[in-house]
Amino acid sequence: MTARKHSALPKAQVLIEALPWLTRHNGRVVVIKFGGNAMVDEELKAAFAQDVVFLRQAGLKPVVVHGGGPQINAQLDRHGLVSEFKAGLRVTTPEAMDVVRMVLAGQVQRELVGLLNQHGPLAVGLTGEDAHTITAVKHFPVIDGEAVDIGRVGAITAIDTGAIEALLADGRIPVISSIARAADDGHIYNVNADTAAAALAAALDAETLMVLTDVEGLYEDWPNSDDVISRLTATELEKLLPGLSSGMVPKMRGCLHAVRNGVHTARVIDGRVQHAILLEIFTDEGIGTMVVPDLPPAPAAEHVPEQATAEGGTR
Numbered sequence: 001m002t003a004r005k006h007s008a009l010p011k012a013q014v015l016i017e018a019l020p021w022l023t024r025h026n027g028r029v030v031v032i033k034f035g036g037n038a039m040v041d042e043e044l045k046a047a048f049a050q051d052v053v054f055l056r057q058a059g060l061k062p063v064v065v066h067g068g069g070p071q072i073n074a075q076l077d078r079h080g081l082v083s084e085f086k087a088g089l090r091v092t093t094p095e096a097m098d099v100v101r102m103v104l105a106g107q108v109q110r111e112l113v114g115l116l117n118q119h120g121p122l123a124v125g126l127t128g129e130d131a132h133t134i135t136a137v138k139h140f141p142v143i144d145g146e147a148v149d150i151g152r153v154g155a156i157t158a159i160d161t162g163a164i165e166a167l168l169a170d171g172r173i174p175v176i177s178s179i180a181r182a183a184d185d186g187h188i189y190n191v192n193a194d195t196a197a198a199a200l201a202a203a204l205d206a207e208t209l210m211v212l213t214d215v216e217g218l219y220e221d222w223p224n225s226d227d228v229i230s231r232l233t234a235t236e237l238e239k240l241l242p243g244l245s246s247g248m249v250p251k252m253r254g255c256l257h258a259v260r261n262g263v264h265t266a267r268v269i270d271g272r273v274q275h276a277i278l279l280e281i282f283t284d285e286g287i288g289t290m291v292v293p294d295l296p297p298a299p300a301a302e303h304v305p306e307q308a309t310a311e312g313g314t315r
Contacts, residue, residue, distance in 0.1 A: 086143060273287065
């Protein structure tokens with residue numbers, strides 16, 4: 001009996017370590033961008049679904065936003081269409097947009113909803129088109145000083161959280177594909193999933209934004225060092241942005257947007273690690289890189305005339 005008690009003690013210690021984080025996040029929205037290797041590895045997908053359901057059962061309100069880069073690339077290849085990227089964004093012709101829409105809403109989302117719903121009637125799939133959740137206009141990235149046409153790629157202009165909030169109030173887990181309705185021309189747009197997750201996190205007043213990647217976090221001096229920056233402020237991140245790789249820019253811009261628009265923390269974590277979400281949210285050390293808002297300037301010391309102080313007594 002004694003041996004059994006001792007063997008169970010580490011489990012209790014893990015739960016106790018999670019307690020302050022459970023308390024802090026209880027009832028709060030957590031937006032999770034699902035992507036990278038975690039989308040194609042069966043064990044990682046299953047672990048991701050378990051983590052998200054655990055958050056919901058622990059009193060948090062998870063919202064999942066996903067892209068589908070690997071699956072889109074594979075389907076474009078099958079259709080004989082070239083995968084091309086500029087400024088870290090997918091060049092999306094009308095033909096490619098049809099494939100993107102089919103893969104995101106018809107394949108990736110359905111699989112993810114199915115994995116979550118193995119644990120109960122929890123997940124509901126949406127795209128940004130549904131209930132005007134995400135509205136966008138055509139995005140022209142600036143490359144070498146010139147605006148470039150990359151097809152049906154959208155820049156978000158508005159977020160309507162009504163459908164998401166209704167699902168959360170009903171205890172559901174919204175799973176959102178990063179497709180947007182057009183604000184002006186009747187088209188639909190492919191929206192970068194990192195950007196969509198950040199915009200939704202800000203609109204939902206989320207406690208945190210979590211972005212799954214295929215790296216350990218933001219490296220301090222890549223490729224000279226693989227040391228990961230564990231924590232940095234919005235201003236510190238902004239200074240680093242020009243030197244980041246093109247694939248990392250949308251993720252870190254998303255984190256910057258989130259924390260500058262009311263989200264308490266934004267985290268880039270390694271989706272190749274099983275249960276990375278639980279490790280990041282519920283342990284003291286965490287993993288990956290956490291971005292936090294800048295500290296507000298310290299208030300100036302209030303000047304109180306000596307006479308007033310003397311007359312008013314001690315302060």
